Amino acid sequence: MTLLRRPPLQLALLLVAVLFAVAVLGLGLVRAAFYEPPSATSVADNGVAAVQAPVPSVAGRCGTQEATAPRELRGMWLTTVYNIDFPSKQGLSQEKVKAEYLKWVDLAVARRHNAIFVHVRPSGDAFWPSEYAPWSNWLTGRLDGSDPGWDPMAFMVDEAHQRNLEFHAWFNPYRGTQPAPSGAGADLTKLPADHALRTHPEWRIAYPTGKNSRLYFDPGVPEARRFVEDAMLEAVRKYDIDGVHFDDFFYPYPEKGEDFPDDASFAKYGAGKSRADWRRENVNLLVREMQQRIAEIKPWVKYGISPFGIWRNGGEGSDTKGLESYDTIYADTRKWVREGWLDYIVPQLYWTIGFDKADYAKVLPWWAKTVKGTSVQLYIGMADYRVGEKGDWSDPAELDRQMAMNDKFGVQGQVHFSAKQVRSDRLGSVSRYQKAHYATPALQPRMERLPVAAPPAPRITGVGRGEKGETILATAATEGVSWALYRTGESRATLVATGRAGAAVVDPAPPSGPVSYCLSGLDRSGNEGPLSEAFTTGPS
Structure with missing residues (x-):
């Protein structure tokens, strides 16, 4: 992440906290940690005209009255890495894992959600019996790929559908391991003998050095990219999922003083491009190819990405002063929208209204303008996990105000990070925004690309x-x-x-x-x- 200017003591304390979070969580929960909460300021005029709150869609007439329904995606991320949300511990019995999952989907129904985003490939592993990846140790408690003897994915999809929740399978494409001791780190001996990163050393990159090291599939090697695509598409083929979902992990967030060591693949495949352009094109290829291949297998499956909330600062980018996904992690998120490679995009806007480095009231209109005129639907990643922090996040109305702003700019849904915070309802913030924004059920937004087979009238x-x-x-x-x-x-x-x-x-x-x-x-x-x-x- 890009460090913003702070006093030396604050910065030192912050670095300690961030390094601890990276070591323990490994999920990017610290994306917002570099942004201190702002003082209360007024919302600036960003030169983007806000639209009126979405008008409910008209279904027809019920007797003499017009029948209307809100159309909005409402979801939460159910995080499995480091057992942040689910399962609560490694190595639980099948019965306990199932019982915990049922509580999560029942919570989604109680909060009037209509989708759940489940972390099924957190780090080169799988929550289903896979020919490409070992069983996740966050489920089994073992790094050796031991089979738990049942199929969690089949169960999770079925139970979500029984409650009329869409099931979006959430994948991290290139991460192969998590740092030791909870993960294998860079220690190959802790991985199964047939793990792809053991059998294909030319696909393997360890980054960073030291105790926080992970193994990655090299995005610059075409065969490695095809393999991770095949591994994810296996789930599309085998299960009745409704969506394929990535977050913002492609090339890793940078570590101070270290560059991602992809010299070998750059020398072989760089083709005269700058390294930055080559890396961006590698990510673009994954994004585009996944869209094409999903459509070939099951054209009704949705495809979306939840990127870091800033594409670039200034110019054609947003009025911000933070980390840029374009230059730092080589994710050209605007291009994905403009090219129509996605069905939806969920930028993580994990900052408050009025925050000077990344003002929600300035970043949101930029995203609304970016999707305008495209077929890509805009949902927003909401920072439920930050409620209760010092400063503006201590106000339980912050998320409520952000969601009201989402309505004004025509946002078509929200995904909340993460399920544990939806359950905990810090400061009553979840109950507050549910009452204001999720008071009734909602239908999913229509997507023009998806097949149409509307049924006849029932009786x-x-x-x-x-x-x-x-x-x-x-x-x-x-x-x-x-x-x-x-x-x-x-x-x-x-x-x-x-x-x-x-x-x-x-x-x-x-x-x-x-x-x-x-x-x-x-x-x-x-x-x-x-x-x-x-x-x-x-x-x-």
């Missing part, structure tokens, strides 16, 4: 009451992958529940007195079919 045949006072609707066979239930109100019919096809159609909190319901079916791309005829309940 409601009767209603009943459950033990907790909920309304249970009887329906004729409903086609499609999921359903959406609308209920009439004072002026319009609104979305009150969603579910997977085959699940009971339930209004969990019906009002007293007669109302009318309408039901629709949706395909796996979020395309909604016509509404059923309105079914009116009798007096309560």
Whole structure:
């Protein structure tokens, strides 16, 4: 990361804290640690016109009322590396791992999320039986690739779908190990004998030197790039995932005084380019090839990346003074959007409104402008993990204000880092933004690229009451992958529940007195079919 100017003592203390975090977490949680919280300032005019808060999509008419539903991706990252979120410990039994996961997906439902992003390849390993990668030690507690005897990926995808949550499989492409002692570090003897980084030394780079060393697949070697693509695409082929997701780890964040030692591959494949341009093109190739190959295998699977929040500072970049992904980690994120190589992008805007080095109110409009006119949807990575820090993060309303700003700039969703913070609800911040922004269910945003197979209108045949006072609707066979239930109100019919096809159609909190319901079916791309005829309940 780029160090910003601080007093010497502050800087020394900060470096100690950051080195500890890198050694312990190894996940980039310190991306924002170089940015001290700002004093409260007003939001500046950035020369980008804000749009009005998104108008709910119109599904049709339910009786005499227009039926509307918000369309917004709402998700959280479920982090497995270093057992940050899940599983809580290495080497847990199958029963305990399953029980923990069910609590996470139930939490997602309770917080009215509609997607979960699960870390299934944190460092050259796998949370599924793979021909390309060893079993993750964050699951098994072993570095030797021991088989746990069951398939966590199949279970996780199925349970997410039962709750009508999209499952986005989150991969780190090039990391091969994590630092010792929790990971193998650069010690090859701790890896299985058939590990690709043992059998292909020409693919292997150790970085940095010392106790924080990791092994990487060299992004500059075409065969290594193809291998990591194959390893990730194996999951696309084998499982009914809804999305392929990367975060910001391509070339590693730099270590002071050390450059990534890729001299051999640069000499062989550099083709006269500068090293920086060559590295950027290596990352571009991975991003573009993954898009093409996913579409060939399963064209309905979404593809997105969550990069560091700053592309470049000044000029055509944002009005910021921080680390630049373009120059520091060779991620030309703007190019990916302009070329349409992604379905969605989730920049990590882990700073407060008014922060002088990276002001949320300045970075967000830059991203909104960047995606404008493209087919790429903009979601924002939200810093739930920073709530409670000193300064502006001590205000529980900060995330609420940021999400209100997201609405004004037409953002189509949020992903929250991470699941543990969503559960802990620090300072009541999660409950606050849920009430303001996630008060009702939401359908997924439509993507024009995805296949369309909107189902015909279903039919409601009767209603009943459950033990907790909920309304249970009887329906004729409903086609499609999921359903959406609308209920009439004072002026319009609104979305009150969603579910997977085959699940009971339930209004969990019906009002007293007669109302009318309408039901629709949706395909796996979020395309909604016509509404059923309105079914009116009798007096309560």
